[in-house]
Amino acid sequence: NTIKIAFFDSLLISQSTTPSLSLLNSGIIVKFLAVSLGFILISRLNRPFLFIFAYCFQLLYMFANLSYHIASEGYLHITQYFGLFSETMELVRHSAVPANNSSGFLFMDTLLFIAVVFLYKDINFINKKFVFKKALVVFACSLVFFAYKWQSVEARERPTAILNDRYSCDNNVVHKYGLLAFNIVDILNLKDANNRIKRINYGREINGIASDSAKPCIVMIQVESMDSYIVKTKHNNEWVAPFLHSLTKKCIYYPYVLSFHKAGSTSDCEFSVINGIEPFDDYPAMKLRDYNYPNSLVKPLKAAGYEAVAFHGNRGTYFNRNIALKKMGFNMFYDMQAMNLPEQGWGASDGDVFDFTMDKLKSLQKPFFCYIITMSSHEPFTLVNSYYTNNRYNDIKDKATANYFRAFSYVDGQLKRFVDHITKEYKNSYIFIYGDHTPPIENGNGYKRASFTNNNELYEFVPLFLITPMGTIYEEKFSAAMFTDFSATVLPSSKINFKINSPGRDLTVFPHDSNRISYLDEKFSRNELFKLIRR
Incomplete structure (x- = not known):
């Protein structure tokens, strides 16, 4: 032992x-x-x-x-x-x-x-x-x-001091004293939710003035485990995700968006995207009990007449989404059970969720705000096996890589079908397609996920495709984006009166300066991040 x-x-x-x-x-x-x-x-x-x-x-x-x-x-x-x-x-x-x-x-x-x-x-x-x-x-x-x-042992070298030092990292305590000591110190440092809420950095105030033009519909698709590299990955000279790759030349494309993937795991994505703030290192932000999400982008949209709905192919209790999303302002949140969809492996298939969403959008008043969280490409990347077959990747020795490619082949096809429907039926629409985090595949055994390590912290990158009603085409080649940019982009695009706080920037306005951004108590210029992760 x-x-x-x-x-x-x-x-x-x-x-x-x-x-x-x-x-x-x-x-x-x-x-x-x-x-x-x-x-x-x-x-x-x-x-x-x-x-x-x-x-x-x-x-x-x-x-x-x-x-x-x-x-x-x-x-x-x-x-x-x-x-x-x-x-x-x-x-x-x-x-x-x-x-x-x-x-x-x-x-x-x-x-x-x-x-x-x-x-x-x-x-x-x-x-x-x-x-x-x-x-x-x-x-x-x-x-x-x-x-x-x-x-x-010097006071500054003791575990409590190391863990409380903002310039040190968890790894220093674990390396020096072991994981059990790290957990004991963690217990001593427990803080209540109010203290966590007080630590939130909302950034600067951003204001918008309504225009006379028609308000567009807004559709956001959060794709499970879609990282930056999968978009430009080939197998046997064929794109793994041909539809997503085609979008790189047809819309606004940010190849590298810094993913906020912390204590709340995948739910940190929608927390950051919708609220424009960084999640917590030590607690799932979506599970805050006494927090009413004052900076949610959904609330000014609803105040301006938008109907806001969210869809996810898993159970709503997972990561407290059934409670948190309603607090953020959504009129309705449809989980797998509310959609009455069959469970296939784990959760409903993305195809079934997209079908339900397309049908539900017909009954919504316009403009609407639609937020979709996909499920089929969730690890261990075998969920699609019960409803999708593709033998193209059977020759890949690393099973995790083969399964990941197969899952994304399915997801890519479903995304194309859904996006084609939205662009045809709702021409005045903004469509955001982005990943939540990178796939947990070990580097070196096949696929290399879009990430790097700095001071023993993992930095993950996902792509963003932004399809506009005007058909804007732009590929960012020098600067990284981040999740907190999304609220600073959605609200100006909606052409409504709004006032929120955000450290982010509007991703529909270019070229960009390389301002410094903060993540995990480190500061980088956006250009530095782009160079570190670019492949």
């Missing part, structure tokens, strides 16, 4: 996806003492179910943290364990938890665990008669030694 913990720690503090032998010695004595003490204390009690519970809890704790680290290259905060519990159970139920082959080491001590369960009574007897008192002496001496060593 000590070796398993050492393997686990080595994966969390290295950039590799396999355990590092060079890191196994890090704190190995402390790990051994901690495991031994825990085992001796538990086995002294004649309660084998406590031992079984402790082992299973450790297994689940390691698997959850390893899966999250593989997907986001970050670490789970305590608030996420509780805030995202229901979402995690949904992922597990549909086998959509990001993982890799290296997680097999978690079961390296399973046979020993089974043996201990069968021999528990004998171990309990030996513990009480021969081991317990001697072990307490050893641990007491060890505790005195570590307390003495702790005094020599």
Whole structure:
């Protein structure tokens, strides 16, 4: 078990996806003492179910943290364990938890665990008669030694100081003291929702004045796991997503948009896009209880006569969307159950959602604001297998890459069908198509996702296609956009009176200056970000 913990720690503090032998010695004595003490204390009690519970809890704790680290290259905060519990159970139920082959080491001590369960009574007897008192002496001496060593640690090097230092990162605490210490410090630093709300940076005030021209309809399509590189990816000399690639020459195209993908996972996308603000590092922003989304772009649209509707092929309780989206101002939110759509794999298919949306839009008064969140290209990228077949990618050795390409081949076709319908039936419309985050595919094993790491933080990039009623064509070749630009673009395009705050800029106005933007307590110029991610 000590070796398993050492393997686990080595994966969390290295950039590799396999355990590092060079890191196994890090704190190995402390790990051994901690495991031994825990085992001796538990086995002294004649309660084998406590031992079984402790082992299973450790297994689940390691698997959850390893899966999250593989997907986001970050670490789970305590608030996420509780805030995202229901979402995690949904992922597990549909086998959509990001993982890799290296997680097999978690079961390296399973046979020993089974043996201990069968021999528990004998171990309990030996513990009480021969081991317990001697072990307490050893641990007491060890505790005195570590307390003495702790005094020599400078205050600025202690975990609470490192985690609270805005210039340090979570990785520094995990690397120096381990994940458990990181979680303990996290508990000590728990802040209530009001303090989180007070930390929100809304940016500068932006005003708009209504024009006499007809207000356009606005359609926003948030595409699951669509990153920047998939748009220009070929397999056997054919585009994986031919429709999306064709749009790069037919509309306003931003190849690199900085994705806000933090504690709220995929829901951070709509939180940022709709509200024009950055989500939280340590808590799912969509689950704030006492927050009324004062900066939501939906509210001024509704005040100007827009009917606002949202559609998603998953359950509305996932990420609290059924509550949060209504607070943001939507007249109606149609989840899979409200649309009465069959579940296929996990959630409804994008094709079914688009069909329902097209039918529902016929009954809405114009202008309308329509927000769609797709589902079919969700990891593990096999959801489409029950309703879509494409053998073009069977020759790809990396299964995750093959599945991702196949899923996007389906999504691309459905997007074309839906966009063609909107442009034909609602000519005075703005259509935004963009990804929420990159796919959790390991770099080097096939597809390379559009991301880079800076100070142990992952920066992810997605594309934006903006189709305008005027047929504007523009490709940004020097500057990155970000999610907080969207509200600063949607509202001016709607030609209504509005007043919001935003650190973003209007993406329909070019050329752009390379102003500095902030993300994860780092500042970059937009040009710098573009150069770092450009391929």
